[in-house]
Amino acid sequence: xxxxxxxxxxxxxxxxxxxxxxxxxxxxxxxxxxxxxxxxxxxxxxxxxxxxxxxxxxxxxxxxxxxxxxxxxxxxxxxxxxxxxxxxxxxxxxxxxxxxxxxxxxxxxxxxxxxxxxxxxxxxxxxxxxxxxxxxxxxxxxxxxxxxxxxxxxxxxxxxxxxxxxxxxxxxxxxxxxxxxxxxxxxxxxxxxxxxxxxxxxxxxxxxxxxxxxxx
Amino acid sequence: xxxxxxxxxxxxxxxxxxxxxxxxxxxxxxxxxxxxxxxxxxxxxxxxxxxxxxxxxxxxxxxxxxxxxxxxxxxxxxxxxxxxxxxxxxxxxxxxxxxxxxxxxxxxxxxxxxxxxxxxxxxxxxxxxxxxxxxxxxxxxxxxxxxxxxxxxxxxxxxxxxxxxxxxxxxxxxxxxxxxxxxxxxxxxxxxxxxxxxxxxxxxxxxxxxxxxxxx
Amino acid sequence: xxxxxxxxxxxxxxxxxxxxxxxxxxxxxxxxxxxxxxxxxxxxxxxxxxxxxxxxxxxxxxxxxxxxxxxxxxxxxxxxxxxxxxxxxxxxxxxxxxxxxxxxxxxxxxxxxxxxxxxxxxxxxxxxxxxxxxxxxxxxxxxxxxxxxxxxxxxxxxxxxxxxxxxxxxxxxxxxxxxxxxxxxxxxxxxxxxxxxxxxxxxxxxxxxxxxxxxx
Amino acid sequence: xxxxxxxxxxxxxxxxxxxxxxxxxxxxxxxxxxxxxxxxxxxxxxxxxxxxxxxxxxxxxxxxxxxxxxxxxxxxxxxxxxxxxxxxxxxxxxxxxxxxxxxxxxxxxxxxxxxxxxxxxxxxxxxxxxxxxxxxxxxxxxxxxxxxxxxxxxxxxxxxxxxxxxxxxxxxxxxxxxxxxxxxxxxxxxxxxxxxxxxxxxxxxxxxxxxxxxxx
DNA sequence: AATGAATGAGGCTTCATTCAT
DNA sequence: CATGAATGAAGCCTCATTCAT
Numbered sequence: 001x002x003x004x005x006x007x008x009x010x011x012x013x014x015x016x017x018x019x020x021x022x023x024x025x026x027x028x029x030x031x032x033x034x035x036x037x038x039x040x041x042x043x044x045x046x047x048x049x050x051x052x053x054x055x056x057x058x059x060x061x062x063x064x065x066x067x068x069x070x071x072x073x074x075x076x077x078x079x080x081x082x083x084x085x086x087x088x089x090x091x092x093x094x095x096x097x098x099x100x101x102x103x104x105x106x107x108x109x110x111x112x113x114x115x116x117x118x119x120x121x122x123x124x125x126x127x128x129x130x131x132x133x134x135x136x137x138x139x140x141x142x143x144x145x146x147x148x149x150x151x152x153x154x155x156x157x158x159x160x161x162x163x164x165x166x167x168x169x170x171x172x173x174x175x176x177x178x179x180x181x182x183x184x185x186x187x188x189x190x191x192x193x194x195x196x197x198x199x200x201x202x203x204x205x206x207x208x209x210x211x212x213x214x215x216x
Numbered sequence: 217x218x219x220x221x222x223x224x225x226x227x228x229x230x231x232x233x234x235x236x237x238x239x240x241x242x243x244x245x246x247x248x249x250x251x252x253x254x255x256x257x258x259x260x261x262x263x264x265x266x267x268x269x270x271x272x273x274x275x276x277x278x279x280x281x282x283x284x285x286x287x288x289x290x291x292x293x294x295x296x297x298x299x300x301x302x303x304x305x306x307x308x309x310x311x312x313x314x315x316x317x318x319x320x321x322x323x324x325x326x327x328x329x330x331x332x333x334x335x336x337x338x339x340x341x342x343x344x345x346x347x348x349x350x351x352x353x354x355x356x357x358x359x360x361x362x363x364x365x366x367x368x369x370x371x372x373x374x375x376x377x378x379x380x381x382x383x384x385x386x387x388x389x390x391x392x393x394x395x396x397x398x399x400x401x402x403x404x405x406x407x408x409x410x411x412x413x414x415x416x417x418x419x420x421x422x423x424x425x426x427x428x429x430x431x432x
Numbered sequence: 433x434x435x436x437x438x439x440x441x442x443x444x445x446x447x448x449x450x451x452x453x454x455x456x457x458x459x460x461x462x463x464x465x466x467x468x469x470x471x472x473x474x475x476x477x478x479x480x481x482x483x484x485x486x487x488x489x490x491x492x493x494x495x496x497x498x499x500x501x502x503x504x505x506x507x508x509x510x511x512x513x514x515x516x517x518x519x520x521x522x523x524x525x526x527x528x529x530x531x532x533x534x535x536x537x538x539x540x541x542x543x544x545x546x547x548x549x550x551x552x553x554x555x556x557x558x559x560x561x562x563x564x565x566x567x568x569x570x571x572x573x574x575x576x577x578x579x580x581x582x583x584x585x586x587x588x589x590x591x592x593x594x595x596x597x598x599x600x601x602x603x604x605x606x607x608x609x610x611x612x613x614x615x616x617x618x619x620x621x622x623x624x625x626x627x628x629x630x631x632x633x634x635x636x637x638x639x640x641x642x643x644x645x646x647x648x
Numbered sequence: 649x650x651x652x653x654x655x656x657x658x659x660x661x662x663x664x665x666x667x668x669x670x671x672x673x674x675x676x677x678x679x680x681x682x683x684x685x686x687x688x689x690x691x692x693x694x695x696x697x698x699x700x701x702x703x704x705x706x707x708x709x710x711x712x713x714x715x716x717x718x719x720x721x722x723x724x725x726x727x728x729x730x731x732x733x734x735x736x737x738x739x740x741x742x743x744x745x746x747x748x749x750x751x752x753x754x755x756x757x758x759x760x761x762x763x764x765x766x767x768x769x770x771x772x773x774x775x776x777x778x779x780x781x782x783x784x785x786x787x788x789x790x791x792x793x794x795x796x797x798x799x800x801x802x803x804x805x806x807x808x809x810x811x812x813x814x815x816x817x818x819x820x821x822x823x824x825x826x827x828x829x830x831x832x833x834x835x836x837x838x839x840x841x842x843x844x845x846x847x848x849x850x851x852x853x854x855x856x857x858x859x860x861x862x863x864x
Numbered sequence: 865a866a867t868g869a870a871t872g873a874g875g876c877t878t879c880a881t882t883c884a885t
Numbered sequence: 886c887a888t889g890a891a892t893g894a895a896g897c898c899t900c901a902t903t904c905a906t
Contacts, residue, residue, distance in 0.1 A: 255870065458674075
């Protein structure tokens with residue numbers, strides 16, 4: 001006899017899969033119920049409406065991200081290690097939860113205007129990780145001032161997009177080989193390269209351009 | 217007397233708006249027709265099915281992007297100017313076509329697996345712009361080797377995400393002020409900052425980290 | 433509490449009526465649902481698509497025909513009794529199921545090219561009845577050789593057509609009375625007359641014409 | 649410059665084909681116009697509504713049948729020749745106008761309740777051919793009394809049904825070969841066999857059954 | 865006479881949600 | 886708790902017909 005918690009877990013798993021593949025409007029409650037091995041009426045008994053189900057999926061997902069990032073970036077890391085930990089943890093998450101980047105992209109597309117407050121709280125935990133790295137880096141004189149929100153979105157957005165671009169890159173394959181491109185750069189390597197590039201780009205002693213005003 | 221092409225333009229405008237706001241599944245053909253000021257049957261007369269309509273929207277949108285980028289990055293630009301031109305043009309586009317980043321994010325989320333070949337061709341034109349900058353930069357000894365696909369996705373993905381994050385950033389406002397953050401960094405400034413950061417990060421004479429293997 | 437099978441029966445009844453009166457394309461799912469006293473979505477829950485519904489109607493109808501004919505033609509009947517039993521049973525069926533001859537005529541008109549295999553199986557059972565009569569008659573030396581398929585279609589086709597001609601005959605009424613015709617010959621009598629005529633026409637000792645080559 | 653008459657002929661041809669294949673409700677005005685090489689609005693200019701178009705098709709078709717039958721059954725034919733001429737002419741017509749039997753079957757299925765008066769007149773001409781044969785045969789003492797309407801429907805209905813059964817017979821092919829059946833009996837031979845069988849069956853000196861009351 | 869472009873009405877089907885058992 | 890059976894509200898699409906040119 002599956003406990004209620006187990007059933008709810010199966011429902012969330014199924015919903016994550018379905019929402020990730022079809023988006024909120026495209027997802028069908030029938031399909032979620034079938035995937036979860038639950039009767040449709042049972043699903044409503046457990047979760048309520050389609051919207052509440054979606055919110056539960058978001059909440060669980062973002063909670064997982066926040067937890068993983070906090071664990072991956074130790075309090076005493078220097079900026080380079082911090083960036084690498086952060087992007088590495090994201091790459092790992094995207095590998096283990098393939099629906100995560102898809103759902104993140106959808107949420108971004110919809111502007112997050114409808115995101116429930118509970119999910120926003122997880123968002124703040126996630127952002128705090130980047131914020132801490134930047135703060136410590138600047139305090140230690142290692143990083144030039146930069147807008148944290150922007151840096152954070154650069155890191156996360158790039159990895160989301162790169163992770164999602166896999167099928168597209170595959171369709172590029174033929175043309176790519178002619179140009180000597182490696183389209184199959186694994187996500188983990190891309191994450192490391194990104195961390196490195198950003199760390200260089202934000203370093204105090206990087207090649208100076210004209211001092212840019214887009215700094216805090 | 218609205219010529220057929222005018223009507224089709226109105227339909228594409230309306231469809232772009234509706235798809236951008238609701239996604240493919242969430243968009244309603246009725247709403248598009250109403251918005252375009254045409255009868256629903258008339259819409260089908262002009263475009264065919266909902267799917268073909270979506271494809272036409274994608275095609276027009278990506279064509280606009282490709283054209284704008286090609287115009288914005290002159291053939292003789294150095295890397296720094298090239299990156300700035302590219303991100304600036306994107307920022308400009310995202311400002312004038314607010315549905316563009318949304319639809320790009322949705323396409324990313326869906327993995328682009330269903331993108332029609334015609335749209336892929338525009339994609340290739342878009343990517344070619346980044347590719348050219350990197351090639352020329354490397355030939356001129358200004359840039360260290362980097363995976364072009366990844367760099368391209370970093371530039372585009374970051375701007376898409378930042379552009380879309382506007383409503384979310386607004387919801388962060390209260391918390392942000394306490395932390396001394398500027399959440400309202402305009403897209404154009406973010407674009408310039410990004411171009412600068414990437415140019416620095418890819419410069420030959422940037423602070424060296426351990427040589428990373430994720431290079432071509 | 434209407435069991436599911438009862439509802440399905442009501443749906444099939446309603447569909448038979450509607451398809452019989454309007455043909456497949458002319459029939460409206462709305463009308464069938466209304467007639468059956470079920471919600472339109474409920475109809476889809478039970479049957480699937482309009483096409484599946486039509487197939488189910490065909491299957492039930494032809495099954496009823498096959499069963500009735502098999503019961504009506506005993507194994508030890510002589511040809512004359514056999515023909516009479518067969519045409520009598522058909523006349524009875526056409527009386528009780530007025531939509532049957534209409535649907536048969538439609539299926540004939542459409543060439544049966546789209547008839548599902550399950551319905552074809554019932555068709556074979558129906559044809560087997562005629563086949564058996566002819567076989568036994570020939571073995572017993574009572575019938576001259578004849579092409580069974582053709583004989584079968586003569587019997588069935590004639591009764592279908594006669595049964596359907598009722599309204600037309602009615603419109604002929606005025607002209608007919610002037611000619612001393614009985615247009616209202618009941619179907620059962622027509623069936624008996626047909627059986628008699630065919631039995632005579634196929635008898636071994638019937639007035640010989642030139643031996644015709646259209647025989648097996 | 650196609651004269652109006654020529655265009656109308658093309659339209660009727662196209663309509664015959666479309667109505668014959670899809671039935672009245674299933675036929676699409678678009679398809680008819682396209683097949684006829686006429687603009688849809690032009691079709692309406694020439695013919696009026698879909699219903700009028702259908703009536704025109706019926707009228708032309710039945711007129712052709714009436715003419716052919718009258719020509720095929722000379723005034724001084726004996727019954728056997730008369731039946732053979734009639735069925736032969738029908739077989740010929742069904743061969744040349746494949747849509748004819750289909751449309752006849754559909755009209756039968758719909759009960760002819762909606763057939764326009766003009767088409768009814770052609771119907772009467774057609775029926776008159778059978779009537780004349782029977783009358784002369786009885787007057788000459790060659791035929792036993794029989795209900796003319798019924799005999800007529802036997803002849804016509806059987807040939808319609810046999811002609812239409814071709815695709816069905818083809819699907820029977822495999823099973824048929826095992827039973828030694830000839831399913832491909834050409835229509836002309838079937839017509840001759842039918843005429844022979846009916847002539848025998850109605851002959852005065854045919855094997856007597858009990859005198860049947862289903863006679864005029 | 866011909867044509868491209870409408871358009872109102874309606875047809876088939878789906879879907880989130882609820883109810884009775 | 887679980888399930889099969891509803892159901893109202895839409896959603897996509899089609900079609901006969903007309904209009905302006």
